[in-house]
Every structure is written in structure tokens, then in C-alpha cells.
Amino acid sequence: MKDIVEDAFLSLEDLTVEYRLTRRTRVHAVSGLTVHVKKGETLGLVGESGCGKSSAARAVMQLPRPTSGRVVLDGVDLASLSHSDLQKARRRFQMVFQDPIASLNPRQTVREILSAPLEIAREKETGEARDQRIIDMLDRVGLNGEQALNRRPHEFSGGQCQRISIARALILRPELLVCDEAVSALDVSVQAQTLNLLEDLKLEFGLTMLFISHDLAVVKHVSDRVAVMYLGMLCELADAETIYRKPAHPYTRNLIAAVPEPDPDAEPNTLELVPGELPSPINPPSGCRFRTRCPLATDRCASEVPIAQELAPGHTVACHHPMS
Amino acid sequence: MADLTSQGTAGKTPDTTDAHEAALLAYARKKKLSPFLYLPVAWLVFVILLAVFAPWLGLWPADEIDWVALRVPPGANEAHPLGTDHLGRDMLSRLIYGARVSLTVGFAAPAIGVGFGMVLGMAAGYWRGWIDEVVGIAIDSWLAIPGLVILLLFALVFGGSLFMVCFSLGLLFIPTAARITRAATMKFANREFVLAARALGASDLRILVREILPNVIWPLIAFILIDIPIAIVIEGALSFLGLSVKAPTPSWGGIIAEGREYLETAPWISLIPTAVMFTTVLSFNLVGDAIRRRMADVRESQV
Amino acid sequence: MGEIVLDVVNQRTAFATGRGMLTAVSGVSLSLERGKTLGLVGESGSGKSVLARSIMGLLPRAAVTGPGSRVLLNGRELTRLSERELRPIRGAEMSVVFQDPMTSLNPTLTIGKQLTETLRFHKRLSKAGARQRAVELLRSVGLPQPEIRVDQYPHQLSGGMRQRAAIAIAICCDPDLLIADEPTTALDVTVQAEILDLLQRMVREHNMAMILITHDMGVVAGRCDDVAVMYAGRIVEQGPVREIFHRTRMPYTAALLSSIPRISDPAHRRLDAIGGRPPDLIDPPPGCAFAPRCKHVSDRCHRVRPEPVTEAGHMYACHYPLGMKEPA
Numbered sequence: 001m002k003d004i005v006e007d008a009f010l011s012l013e014d015l016t017v018e019y020r021l022t023r024r025t026r027v028h029a030v031s032g033l034t035v036h037v038k039k040g041e042t043l044g045l046v047g048e049s050g051c052g053k054s055s056a057a058r059a060v061m062q063l064p065r066p067t068s069g070r071v072v073l074d075g076v077d078l079a080s081l082s083h084s085d086l087q088k089a090r091r092r093f094q095m096v097f098q099d100p101i102a103s104l105n106p107r108q109t110v111r112e113i114l115s116a117p118l119e120i121a122r123e124k125e126t127g128e129a130r131d132q133r134i135i136d137m138l139d140r141v142g143l144n145g146e147q148a149l150n151r152r153p154h155e156f157s158g159g160q161c162q163r164i165s166i167a168r169a170l171i172l173r174p175e176l177l178v179c180d181e182a183v184s185a186l187d188v189s190v191q192a193q194t195l196n197l198l199e200d201l202k203l204e205f206g207l208t209m210l211f212i213s214h215d216l217a218v219v220k221h222v223s224d225r226v227a228v229m230y231l232g233m234l235c236e237l238a239d240a241e242t243i244y245r246k247p248a249h250p251y252t253r254n255l256i257a258a259v260p261e262p263d264p265d266a267e268p269n270t271l272e273l274v275p276g277e278l279p280s281p282i283n284p285p286s287g288c289r290f291r292t293r294c295p296l297a298t299d300r301c302a303s304e305v306p307i308a309q310e311l312a313p314g315h316t317v318a319c320h321h322p323m324s
Numbered sequence: 325m326a327d328l329t330s331q332g333t334a335g336k337t338p339d340t341t342d343a344h345e346a347a348l349l350a351y352a353r354k355k356k357l358s359p360f361l362y363l364p365v366a367w368l369v370f371v372i373l374l375a376v377f378a379p380w381l382g383l384w385p386a387d388e389i390d391w392v393a394l395r396v397p398p399g400a401n402e403a404h405p406l407g408t409d410h411l412g413r414d415m416l417s418r419l420i421y422g423a424r425v426s427l428t429v430g431f432a433a434p435a436i437g438v439g440f441g442m443v444l445g446m447a448a449g450y451w452r453g454w455i456d457e458v459v460g461i462a463i464d465s466w467l468a469i470p471g472l473v474i475l476l477l478f479a480l481v482f483g484g485s486l487f488m489v490c491f492s493l494g495l496l497f498i499p500t501a502a503r504i505t506r507a508a509t510m511k512f513a514n515r516e517f518v519l520a521a522r523a524l525g526a527s528d529l530r531i532l533v534r535e536i537l538p539n540v541i542w543p544l545i546a547f548i549l550i551d552i553p554i555a556i557v558i559e560g561a562l563s564f565l566g567l568s569v570k571a572p573t574p575s576w577g578g579i580i581a582e583g584r585e586y587l588e589t590a591p592w593i594s595l596i597p598t599a600v601m602f603t604t605v606l607s608f609n610l611v612g613d614a615i616r617r618r619m620a621d622v623r624e625s626q627v
Numbered sequence: 628m629g630e631i632v633l634d635v636v637n638q639r640t641a642f643a644t645g646r647g648m649l650t651a652v653s654g655v656s657l658s659l660e661r662g663k664t665l666g667l668v669g670e671s672g673s674g675k676s677v678l679a680r681s682i683m684g685l686l687p688r689a690a691v692t693g694p695g696s697r698v699l700l701n702g703r704e705l706t707r708l709s710e711r712e713l714r715p716i717r718g719a720e721m722s723v724v725f726q727d728p729m730t731s732l733n734p735t736l737t738i739g740k741q742l743t744e745t746l747r748f749h750k751r752l753s754k755a756g757a758r759q760r761a762v763e764l765l766r767s768v769g770l771p772q773p774e775i776r777v778d779q780y781p782h783q784l785s786g787g788m789r790q791r792a793a794i795a796i797a798i799c800c801d802p803d804l805l806i807a808d809e810p811t812t813a814l815d816v817t818v819q820a821e822i823l824d825l826l827q828r829m830v831r832e833h834n835m836a837m838i839l840i841t842h843d844m845g846v847v848a849g850r851c852d853d854v855a856v857m858y859a860g861r862i863v864e865q866g867p868v869r870e871i872f873h874r875t876r877m878p879y880t881a882a883l884l885s886s887i888p889r890i891s892d893p894a895h896r897r898l899d900a901i902g903g904r905p906p907d908l909i910d911p912p913p914g915c916a917f918a919p920r921c922k923h924v925s926d927r928c929h930r931v932r933p934e935p936v937t938e939a940g941h942m943y944a945c946h947y948p949l950g951m952k953e954p955a
Contacts, residue, residue: 048815049786061523087525095523097516105517107538116534117524157904168520187670188842192886192900199895214815217888221896240894258820259890260845264868268849271820275771277785 008036008072009208010060010176015069017055027281029055031232032069034308039175042202042209044223044240046216046255050278052232053212057180060210061095062086073176091121094169098181100161104153110138110164111149117172133171140204141167142197159190163197170205177202178210183218195221216259220244225314228252231289232281234308238315248311248322251290288320296321361614364607371604375423384414386421387572395590409579409593410586418574419600425486425568425575426601429559430608432490434551437497438544444498445505446532446540450513459506463499471496475558479567489568493555504547508540542619549612553605560601576601629660632803632836633682633700633721639693640674640681647909651677653860654693661803664830664837666851666868668844668883672905674860675840679806682838683723684713701803719749721804722797724826726812728789732781738765738792739777742799749800764795767832768825787818791825798829805830805837811846823850844887848872856880859906859916866941876941876948879917915946923947 005011017030030052037043045053059066062078071078073093081089097103104113114134118125125133135145141163153161162182169177179198183191199222202209213219219226220240227237228249236249247253250272257269272295279285285292291301300320308318374381384390390404390412398407398415406415448459478492512518513536521531562568563577571578576597583593640652652674659665669675680686682698684705698705700720705713725731733741742764743757752760758777765773768791781789790810797805807826811819827850830837839851847854848868855865856877864877875881885899903920906912912919918928927946935944 048817063519063522087527090523090525095520097520099516103516103520105535105538108534112534116521116526120521120524120526120530159904165520172524188844188883189670189886189901190904192888192898193902195888196898196900199897215888216816217890217892220890220894221888221892221898223894244890254817256890258816260820260823260843260849261891262844262848262872262884262887262889264848264872266849269820271817273817275769277788 005036007038009039009041009074010037010210011035011070011072012056012060013070013072015056015059015071016067017052017059018067021282025282028232028284029281030059030066031284033229033232033234035227035234035237037208037210039208040202040206041224042211042222044219044226045210045212045229046214046219046226047229048214048255048278050231050281051229052281053214053229054180055232056229057095057178057210057212060176060178061093091117091172092174093176093178094172094174095178095180096162096165096169096182098184100158100165100185101153103165104161106153109150109152110134113153113164114138114168114171117168121172134167137167137171138164140201141170142193143167157190159186159194162186162190162194166194166197166201170201173205175206175208176210177207178212180212181214182211184213184215191218198222216244216256228255231279231284233289234318235290236315236317236319237308242312242315246315246324248315248317248324249290249319250294250296250321250323253323288318361610364610367603367607368611371423371600372427374420375427378420378424381420383417383420386417386574387413389413395586395593397590398592398596406596407590407592409582410590415592415596418579419576419597422574422576422579422597423600423604425563425573426556426559426577426604428486429490429493429568430552430556433493433555433559434497434548436491436494437551438501438548440494441498441501441503442505442540442544445502445507446509446536448502449506449509450528450532450536452510456506459502463502466495467499475562476567479562484568484570486569489559489562493558497551497555501544501547504543505540508543509536512536512539546612546616546619549608549615552612553608556601556605556608629662631658631702632661633657633659633838634698634702635678635682636695636697636699637693638678638681638696638698640677640686640696641691641693642687643689643691644909648691649909650911651860651908652681655857655860655862657855657862657865659804659836659838661836662830662834663852664827664839664850666847666854667838667840667857668842668847668854669857670842670883670905672859672908673857675857676808678857679723679808679838679840682804683717683721683806684708684710685717685723715749718745718802719800720802721806722800722802723806723808724790724793724797724810726809728786728793729781731793732789732796734781737778737780738784738795742777742792742796745796746799760799761795764799765792768792768795768798768829769821770795786814787822790814790818790822794822794825794829798833798835801833801835803835805835806840807837808840809842810839812842819846826850844884856883859911860908861916861944862935862942863917863945864941864943866943870941874941874950876943876950877917877945878921878923878947878949881949882920882922915944923949 012033012035015030015033019027019029021027033056035043045056047053060071065079078086078089111134114137115130118130135149138145138148143160143163156164183194186194195218201207211219211222223240225237225239226243228235228251230251236243236247236252243252244256247256254271254273257271274293274295276293279292287303288301288306291297294301306318306320308316310316311322390408393401393404393408394412395410396404396408398405400407404414406419408414409418444459448456474495475492478488482488518531518535521535559568560577563575564581568577569575579597580594586593635655635657638652638655641648641650655678667675681692692706696706700716739758739761742761746752746757746760762773762777765776770776770788770791784792810826811822814822823846826837841847851868853866854868854871855862856879858879864871864880871880875884882899882901886901888898901920906916906919912929914929914931915933918924921928925947933944933946935942
């Protein structure tokens with residue numbers, strides 16, 4: 001744990017994101033999230049809808065800036081930067097979004113889409129050099145750059161649009177790439193291509209990645225470590241093998257059990273969730289937020305917020321009754 | 325559901341193209357321009373060309389009085405193919421010079437309204453917050469004043485210059501244009517491509533001009549297409565009331581008004597400009613509808 | 628063999644587009660027994676949803692059905708029926724659960740109203756009787772506090788509860804055939820598991836036949852008796868679920884199976900992605916539609932479309948099936 005904190009390239013420290021709904025009510029999207037990511041590492045962030053994973057991603061991107069807490073990238077707290085310094089720093093961290101179609105401006109050509117990062121960063125180069133740079137980038141993400149240049153997004157399939165998005169995010173050679181459900185909208189065969197591509201590009205560009213997804217199997221394929229979130233709070237954090245083999249948090253266990261295995265002979269998993277609904281993030285349960293659906297909940301879970309504790313080196317869990 | 329078995333096609337293999345299938349295919353291909361549209365397009369091109377090149381057509385000056393030919397009916401005098409009015413002025417010339425006024429107002433007024441409305445709407449829809457509230461209140465207050473009052477005030481205070489007519493009419497189009505732009509801007513401001521631009525550090529101005537403008541411009545073009553005929557009709561009504569361009573300058577509404585008193589003796593003075601105006605407005609509506617339908621199809625196919 | 632509920636013969640559905648005829652379903656035949664669940668798997672554009680809509684008779688106006696296509700429900704040919712004759716069959720003999728319950732439920736009517744209307748139309752129940760039945764149905768689909776929920780509007784329910792309500796409406800008249808079109812795609816994994824369990828229980832309790840349409844091989848593996856894999860408008864492989872998974876014949880099915888990320892795989896395993904993209908359905912290639920993306924392709928595959936072969940209940944359409952010595 002200690003060494004991860006020290007060589008962290010990206011640190012989210014006590015990150016809190018709240019949205020005001022009315023004068024009195026606010027949505028507690030992320031509450032005190034602390035994780036550290038080493039350089040060149042991929043951290044998977046999983047959870048179901050409403051768990052705050054996307055809000056956390058946006059907070060890392062400072063879109064909008066978090067309500068409180070720090071986002072430290074390579075020693076610099078992004079949340080404390082002035083507007084103009086932040087705009088300059090943005091080329092170091094980029095994002096790929098879920099919807100491949102909505103990610104690209106339908107009225108622009110691929111050339112315009114990929115020129116935007118270079119223009120905004122005021123890269124000094126001739127038009128030809130810029131075109132060549134765009135073509136090279138498109139070739140790298142597996143598209144025919146020359147052919148793609150003058151086309152518009154609707155002429156491409158969803159998977160190809162996502163490749164264009166990835167090219168736009170990487171053309172300034174960022175160090176951190178945030179993927180927010182980047183493969184969730186794609187068909188299985190295209191999803192596999194895109195995941196392989198992301199793995200290749202990560203090595204080629206030396207990227208540090210924050211990979212957000214609701215799909216545990218996808219997350220496992222790309223992540224070195226995995227963090228599980230529920231209703232705005234971190235439940236469990238461990239390396240990718242451990243968290244799937246020995247999940248300690250009851251929520252993690254259920255989440256893994258719910259994934260349908262593509263094997264007709266696999267033992268059907270039964271869920272141990274208490275029937276009910278996801279509580280509202282406007283008024284989250286006291287103590288442990290998972291307690292309303294937790295089969296192991298006790299009085300203590302209602303009164304006391306569980307603090308993240310280290311079960312084994314690198315395996316932390318925020319639960320009063322962790323399973324081993 | 326289209327069922328072909330009832331159409332006596334049994335025995336054909338499923339791969340043969342059937343009559344119904346061919347009809348549907350033809351329908352899908354056709355969606356371009358129906359031949360019915362060539363007439364209004366041709367008419368508009370004709371009117372616009374005449375208006376633009378009026379000074380070079382060798383017409384009678386629009387305000388020259390031919391004392392020997394007062395109230396000549398159309399076709400009776402070779403020098404005046406469409407006849408003359410009660411003052412002996414050439415009808416054809418007055419119609420063509422009148423078209424200049426009507427068309428200028430028809431194009432300029434919506435353009436002015438959309439220009440201002442677009443800026444307000446984009447600012448309100450993109451930044452929201454207090455800008456949105458101020459723009460909203462301003463638009464609501466503006467709408468609370470009857471349009472006719474605004475037009476009358478402008479006409480009385482600034483007189484009947486063509487520019488002031490366009491400007492005052494344009495003001496009336498601002499609220500709707502601003503609302504359309506605001507709604508479209510809000511729809512696109514939350515799209516991922518705008519977020520991606522912000523993540524790259526793009527300035528608000530760049531996002532508004534490069535990312536949002538090309539997308540909100542289409543509903544506004546559709547809006548302009550609706551407003552052109554409306555502006556022409558309103559200008560006609562203003563001329564009829566004597567609130568548009570001043571008297572010697574011909575305008576369609578003005579000619580109709582002048583001919584009013586001679587309806588029994590010289591009906592063509594009013595009827596010809598009325599027919600011309602009707603045809604022009606109808607053509608604008610037909611062409612505008614066709615273009616808007618086409619735009620909707622294109623947008624649908626791109627989604 | 629059990630009682631056949633659904634028989635689809637040579638179904639062909641095409642759409643007129645500006646570029647030409649798009650054949651979304653080209654010559655699909657299948658039959659389904661009472662009490663069985665057929666998993667219909669395919670990627671987007673494979674024609675699985677169009678096939679479902681063709682069976683239900685819910686195609687848009689621009690659709691054309693092939694002259695030899697027949698859909699028989701309980702032996703009665705639906706393709707010959709008019710919209711008026713179909714209406715009492717839809718909902719009563721066959722019904723459908725869609726992906727997004729928010730769009731399939733009417734947002735301006737309470738859940739109870741939507742249930743009782745269907746019940747009263749098809750079953751001619753009294754007002755009070757229908758309401759009582761509605762509450763029972765909502766309880767049977769596991770909706771908590773059914774007495775309260777019955778008077779609520781769809782937007783007052785969560786996604787999972789809405790899908791439960793939609794299932795209650797779908798099964799309220801004891802249909803013989805239930806078509807579930809991506810019923811869990813919009814839901815979270817834990818909710819997905821619950822909804823799939825519920826659908827399975829409903830099939831058993833009401834002795835229905837179900838077509839479960841999904842893009843997720845994982846969903847199919849645990850919940851279906853038979854699987855049909857669709858590609859470019861055709862069923863390319865069909866058979867009992869274990870046959871399909873363990874004795875895969877069609878290279879497309881195999882490629883699909885190996886491109887799925889699995890939770891049991893080690894981290895960072897490279898996925899066997901299928902290169903390329905599905906063919907253009909307006910101008911499809913003459914041979915096997917999968918040939919341009921197939922690892923085992925030969926010249927013959929590009930020229931001649933493989934005819935479906937059936938052996939021991941396992942159908943496949945491939946010139947060079949996997950796990951066989953030489954092509955037949």
C-alpha cells in the first residue's frame with residue numbers, strides 16, 4: 001500500500017462529487033474516494049449504474065471540477081490549478097467516451113475532428129505535416145488514414161467511430177487515458193478488437209489507464225488492479241486476480257456471481273442479495289451504504305461507516321464483516 | 325405488414341423482386357424532388373432573376389407616367405404588356421420593382437431575426453445560469469408587446485425606409501429563433517463530442533463556433549424557410565396600410581392598395597399583384613417544405 | 628417430440644431503402660416446442676430483432692415479407708391474417724418483452740391500468756376481477772408491495788421493476804409463446820440475473836415456449852434449451868445448447884465464443900477478435916456471408932453459399948465445419 005502511494009502517477013484523494021438538485025437536496029455521486037494508480041498501470045473501476053464511477057471519471061478530467069478532494073497527476077493537484085494552467089495541462093490526460101456516435105461531431109470530417117486537439121494545443125506545423133500526423137494516428141488505431149480523412153462519422157461503423165475517438169484522445173500523446181465504458185456500446189466481436197487495440201496502444205504509448213466499466217469480465221481483461229464501487233463509495237480494491245478469486249466484500253461477491261458465464265455446464269450462481277432496490281444517492285443509507293441489501297448486515301453497519309482496511313498487501317476492503 | 329402471398333406470386337422463388345417490392349423500392353428512391361416541385365422552383369428563379377436584373381431589362385421607369393395611356397388593360401397596348409395603372413404607370417415595371425422590395429424584406433427580415441436570435445439562444449443554451457434567465461425574461465417581455473405595435477412604432481418613428489422595414493420585421497422573428505437555438509444548443513452541449521472538446525482544453529468560443537454552430541444551423545435554416553413567405557405577406561400588409569416603403573417606390577402591397585378604388589373599372593391593378601404575390605408565397609412554402617423534409621431525411625439517415 | 632407451438636417456414640423480410648432492397652432476414656426456418664426456450668443470438672444487424680417482429684407481425688410499413696414465408700402459431704398461419712384478426716392473438720397467444728420497458732410501457736397510464744386493460748380485452752374479466760388478477764400477477768413477478776405498485780406510473784419504478792411489470796403484462800393472458808427481445812440489455816448485472824431467473828420461472832409455471840433474443844452468449848448458455856446463431860439474416864447454426872457450445876461446427880459461432888471476455892480468464896489475456904465487419908445486406912456476397920472474415924475460408928466459400936446440414940438435431944451451414952474430417 002505504502003509503495004503504491006509513493007509511486008502513484010495518478011492519485012484520487014478523498015474525492016467527493018456532489019450535484020445540487022434543489023436548494024436543499026444534493027446527489028452524493030462520489031463520497032471520499034481514495035485510489036492510487038502507478039505509472040503504466042491500468043486501474044479498473046467497476047460498479048452498477050448509480051455507483052459514481054462515471055462521476056469519478058469526470059472529476060478526474062475536471063469536467064466539472066470535483067466538489068472536494070484532490071486529483072494528483074504526476075505530483076500536480078489538478079483541482080488547484082488555475083483555469084489557464086488546467087487548459088494547458090489537459091493534453092496530458094484524455095478520455096474516451098461510451099457512445100461512439102455521440103462522441104464525434106456529425107458535421108465534421110475526420111480531418112477536422114483530429115485537427116482539433118492539434119489546433120487547441122497550438123502545435124506549430126504545416127498543413128501537410130498535420131495531415132500526415134493525423135493519417136499516422138489513424139493508421140495506428142487500425143483505420144486506413146488516407147481514406148478516412150475526408151469522411152464524416154456517419155460513414156463509419158460504431159467500432160470504427162470508437163477508433164477515431166481513441167485516435168483523437170491519443171494524438172497529443174497523453175500520459176493518462178480515462179476510458180468511460182469505452183467498449184460497452186460495441187458488439188462482442190468489435191469489442192474484442194477494441195480491447196486488444198487498447199492493450200496494444202497502452203504499451204506503445206506508455207499509457208496509465210483508468211478503465212471504467214460495468215462489465216466485470218471486460219475489466220478483468222485490461223486491468224492490473226480493480227476497484228469496486230457501490231453508491232458513491234469504494235467497497236474493495238485489489239489486483240485483478242485476487243478480487244475475482246477471493247472477493248472479500250459481500251457486494252463484490254454478488255457482482256461476480258451475477259455475471260453469466262458462457263458455459264452451459266457452469267454451476268448456476270445464486271445471488272445472496274436482500275431483495276430490494278438501490279437506495280437513492282440523494283439520501284444514502286447511514287453507515288455502510290450497502291447494508292440495505294447486504295445478507296450480513298448488523299446494527300454496527302447502520303451506525304458506523306466502514307473504514308478501508310488492508311486484508312492482505314494491496315487488498316483493501318471497506319466492510320465490517322469481510323469474507324476471507 | 326406487407327404480405328405478398330395474397331398477390332398471386334406463389335410459385336416464384338423468394339428472391340424474385342415482386343411488384344410490391346419494386347413499388348416500395350421506387351418510393352424509397354424517389355424521395356428526392358417530385359416533378360411537381362419544378363414549377364414553384366422555376367417560378368421563384370424567374371421572379372428573383374427579374375428582381376435582381378430589373379434596371380437592365382429596359383423597362384419603363386416604375387414611376388414614369390404615360391399620359392396617353394391611363395388605365396390600359398393588359399394586352400391592349402404593346403408598350404405596356406400588363407397594362408398601366410390609374411396614373412398611367414407601367415404595371416409590369418411596377419410589379420418587377422415591387423418584387424425587389426418584397427424579396428428583400430422576405431430574405432433580410434428572417435436573416436436579421438435569426439442572426440440575433442441565434443447569438444442569444446446559443447449563449448443561453450450553452451452557459452445556462454443567469455445568462456439563460458436574463459435572455460428568457462427579455463424574450464418573454466418582447467413577446468408580451470404585440471407585434472403590430474412594434475411595427476407601427478417603427479414605421480412612425482423611423483419612417484418607411486426599406487432598411488427599417490426589414491429591421492423591425494426582423495425583430496419579430498428573434499424570440500422564436502432564440503428559443504429554437506437554445507433548445508438545439510442544450511441538446512448538443514451535453515453530447516460527448518462537446519465534452520471531448522472541453523477535455524482537450526477548447527475555449528467556449530471555439531466550442532460554440534466549431535462544435536455547436538454547425539449542428540444548430542440546420543433547424544434555423546428550416547426556420548428561415550418558413551419565415552420568408554411570412555415576411556413577404558407581412559410586408560404586403562404593411563404596404564397596404566401605407567406603413568412600408570414610401571409612396572413612389574412600388575411594392576406589391578402598395579399597388580394592391582392603390583388599385584382598390586378602381587376595382588370595378590380597372591380590376592387588373594389590384595388583381596395582378598395579388599396573383600403574383602399569392603404564387604410567390606405559395607412557391608416559397610412548397611419549396612421550403614420540400615427542403616425541410618429532405619433535411620429531416622438526411623439527418624435521420626445519419627443517426 | 629412435444630407439442631409444436633411455433634413454426635416459422637422460410638421467413639424472408641426485406642426493407643426498401645434509398646440504395647436498394649435490404650434483406651434483413653433471408654430464409655429462416657425454425658420450430659419451437661411448448662415448455663422450451665430457444666436462444667436467438669447474433670450481433671447487431673444480424674436480423675434477430677427483425678425476425679422477432681416478423682413473427683409478431685409488428686413490422687413497419689416499408690417491410691416486405693417473402694411470398695413463401697409462413698409463420699404458424701399453434702398450427703394457424705399468421706401470415707394470412709389481417710391486422711384485425713391478429714390483434715386478439717397478440718397479447719393472448721403470443722406476447723413480447725422489449726429491451727427498454729420505459730418505451731414499451733405507456734408513461735401516462737398506471738401499471739394496473741395497463742394490466743387490467745389487457746386482461747379485460749382478452750379475458751373479458753370484470754373491473755374488480757381484473758384488478759385483483761393484476762395484483763396477483765405483479766406479486767408473482769416479484770414486484771414488492773404489489774397493492775401499492777398497481778396504482779403507480781412507470782416512471783415511479785426502477786428499471787428492474789419496470790421490466791418485471793412489463794413481464795407481468797406479457798404473461799397476463801397465459802400466452803403460448805413469449806418473445807423476449809434483449810430483455811436485460813439495459814439492466815445492471817445483478818438485476819439481469821434476477822430478471823432472467825424470473826423469465827425462466829414464468830416459462831416453467833405457465834408452460835410457454837420462449838424465444839430469448841440476446842447478443843450475450845453468457846445469457847444463452849445458462850438459460851436456454853436450444854440455441855440459434857444468426858449472421859447476416861440467416862441462422863448459421865442451431866441445436867441443443869451443449870452441442871453448440873461443446874461441438875461447435877460453424878466457424879462464426881466458434882469465433883463469437885472465443886471473442887467473449889470471460890471472468891475466468893487470466894487478466895490481460897488477448898482476445899481472439901473477429902476481424903472485419905458483417906457484409907452489406909443490400910448487396911450481399913454470393914457465397915457464405917461469413918467467408919470474408921473466416922479463418923478457414925476457401926475459394927468455394929466465396930462462390931457457393933453453403934446449404935444447411937442437419938445431423939442429430941444439430942444444424943449448421945458451412946462447407947468446412949469444425950471438428951469434422953472432410954466436408955460432406
